Every structure is written in structure tokens, then in C-alpha cells.
Amino acid sequence: MQNLPTTLPEWLAMLETRHSETQINMGLERVQAVKARMGLQFSCPVVMVAGTNGKGSTCAMLESVLLRAGYKVGLYIKPHFLDFNERARVNGAMAGDAELVASFAAVEAARGATPLTYFEFTTLAILHLLAGAGLDVAILEVGLGGRLDAVNVIDADVAIVTSVDIDHTDYLGSTREAIGFEKAGIFRPGKAAICSDPVPPQSLIDHAAAIGADLWLMGRDFNYSGDKQQWNYGGRAQRRNSLAYPSLRGANQILNAAAVLAALEVLRLELPVGAQEVRSGLVLVELPGRFQVLPGRPSVILDVAHNPHAAAALSQNLGNMGFHPYTYAVFGSMQDKDIDGVMAAMGEHVDHWCVCGLASARAAGAAELAAKAQLMLAGRSDSDERSVAIFADPAEAYANALSRAGENDRIVVFGSFLTVAGVMVARKSSLH
Incomplete structure (x- = not known):
């Protein structure tokens, strides 16, 4: 434990050099082991978001609405553009260097001889930071795939898969069916599993059924309608009418917004959110680098x-x-x-x-x-x-x-x- 870095840039530089040999190392055994040693767990609802595209937008909209509703929200989102701190947000503010350094030290102390990739190490550190922040809700963006992504060592109360398309074929397979199975790996038995892809792969539907997840499909369990001025959401037990369109531009954002409202419907007893908070959350959301x-x-x-x-x-x-x-x-x-x-x-x-x-x-x-x-x-x-x-x-x-x-x-x-x-x-x- 001698000579551990004391600043965030030093930590990141050390992790980059240490893990250059294992850029991506599929499998959760090492991360699970270190997580157990850290006693890492969340005492609030966790929403996990996977998908080929639309993950960041979905996380940002969910965070924005829940912040407007007065909840203490934690967000893990990636990659970053300018500062590593962008990856961890508490109540809409980026995590400070000192908090991240303390969490890096906690992972290093628990790691022992277990090797971790840069992504695994930093994920555990940010999960540690968020788990200790006294949150009302945590939103976790999955990196690559889902099933074997380091974030998936946490059990989500609500899992969202935004879209399933061809990407990262070296790791996830070369068909939508293969990739759909990987994304569905974040689903949990008895928990809500929301898919906003209008044409979900059969593999995703089959996996949800096989493990007994509560699958919400676009067009079957929730949907949207609208005109040029406003749109409406319809879920299993909740309707929301006369909504403003999200400030994030692009036709695909309405699919992401509908998934956000489905997640809020699932969590409506633990985290009630009013109509005005939904409207202002969607109008005021910001996300760099997405149109x-x-x-x-x-x-x-x-x-x-x-x-x-x-x-x-x-x-x-x-x-x-x-x-x-x-x-x-x-x-x-x-x-x-x-x-x-x-x-x-x-x-x-x-x-x-x-x-x-x-x-x-x-x-x-x-x-x-x-x-x-x-x-x-x-x-x-x-x-x-x-x-x-x-x-x-x-x-x-x-x-x-x-x-x-x-x-x-x-x-x-x-x-x-x-x-x-x-x-x-x-x-x-x-x-x-």
C-alpha cells in the first residue's frame, strides 16, 4: 500500500499504465470478488440503462426529471469529454477530485492481488462513491453490452435497454439476436425490464421470460402518441398527457423519453413524480455531444x-x-x-x-x-x-x-x- 497516488490525475495515469495489457477483459468474477470485499451495495432504487444508442440521453432525461422532483440523484455516465469527473454526478454536480481519490483508494485496499482493468477499477470506485452518497435513486449507464459489463455486478430494480443494433461485434457478436442477449443480461428475476427498441430481438424477449423478469415492451406495455406541439405517454396503469418534447434534438429521443416515463411508472410508489416535474425535466435536460x-x-x-x-x-x-x-x-x-x-x-x-x-x-x-x-x-x-x-x-x-x-x-x-x-x-x- 506504499506510495499510492494522492491526486486524481496521478491515479488515472497509474491505472492507464497498469492496465494497458488488459484493455477489455470479459467476465465478472474479479469485479464480483472485489465488490464483495468492499461490502458494496445500494440502499436506494437502482436504474440501469444499456443499449447500442440512446443510453446517455435516457440517463440524462431520467436524472433531469428526478432532480426536478426534489430527489437526491446519483448518475454514472461515460465516457467523459473533458474531465474524468463527468462520469460521476451527485445531485447534478460532478464529483470532486477528493471524493474520487478516496474511492480509488478504497478499491485499491480491497483489491489485494486481484487484477482489474481500468474500466473495472474506475467503475467500482464510482459505484463506491455513489453508494456512500445518501442517494434517493442511482442511475447507472452500462458500457459495453450488458451481461459481462462491470456495472452488472449491481442488481438493478429497473433495467432499460434502449436500442439493439450492430456495434462492438468483436465482443458482443455480429447479429442483433446475439447482441440482444448480451443487453438482456442486465435484467433480473421479478424486476422490471423495459425495452424501448420498437423491434426487440427475440433473444431479449426469451431471456426475460427464462429468468422471470417483468418485461415492458414498447407498443405493448407502454407507448406514445403526439402532434407537432406535444406528446402523450400511455403505460400499464399511468397516462401522462400534454407533455413537452425533450430539449435533446432528434426523432429517436421520444423513444428514450417514453422508456424514462415507463421507469418512473414502475417506481411511482417509491419515487412519485408530478406532471410539472416531468415537463420541466424533459425541457431542461442537457447532454453534450448528442446532436x-x-x-x-x-x-x-x-x-x-x-x-x-x-x-x-x-x-x-x-x-x-x-x-x-x-x-x-x-x-x-x-x-x-x-x-x-x-x-x-x-x-x-x-x-x-x-x-x-x-x-x-x-x-x-x-x-x-x-x-x-x-x-x-x-x-x-x-x-x-x-x-x-x-x-x-x-x-x-x-x-x-x-x-x-x-x-x-x-x-x-x-x-x-x-x-x-x-x-x-x-x-x-x-x-x-
């Missing part, structure tokens, strides 16, 4: 779309934005993503590709992205007015797009979290 349109001109849109399903949603949202003469894309991606699928979903909108490298060993090379972009533009009749340029990092790519874009044009920053984070950092430093 986030920044103020000013040219329009700048930040979106962490990094799989075809998310890119298709981004494309649809861009199509609803009205006319822009030219669209510049700042794009960087991890190598293990379906890059062709992502770029194809966005191809109709992008006139100028500013592709970039990323600071990760898993990143795709910018030259490879540029070659794919050139192929896409080659098929267009107006290809002589289009361009592809290569940059070392997101900040350079964004600076170039900004220098070329007219005030009526738009810049879309998308792909990896690292792409969006790189531009956020660049914008932040340019303001100081």
Missing part, C-alpha cells in the same frame, strides 16, 4: 455517432435542419467500427470531408478515411465542387473547416467520442 447544436454561425453540430444506427439518426436530424449551402464534416473513427456504414449513412449531406487521426492505438488512419471519402464523392455529379482533406487531429480538422465555411454553412463533428472531445477542447482553449 448538440452550438450557438452562432456557421452552425456547428457535435454528435458522437460512431455506428451506422447512430449515423442514420444523425443524418435524419441533419435533413430536418433546413437548407445549408455546404456541409463540412470533421470525422475520425476507431478502426473496429463499421466505418463504411457510418460514412454511407452521412454521404448525402457531406460536401467537404475533413478527416483526422485520433490519439488512440485503436484509431483508424486518416489516410484510410480519406480514401473512403474520395470513393463516395467520386460517384456524385458535382464532385468537382467537393473536397477531402487529411489532418493530424480533430482540432486541426475543425480549424480548417471553420476557416472555409461560410456563415450559412454548417460543420458536423462526428464519429468517435475522441473526435468530439478534441473539438470541445479546441473550442474551450480558443475562448480563453
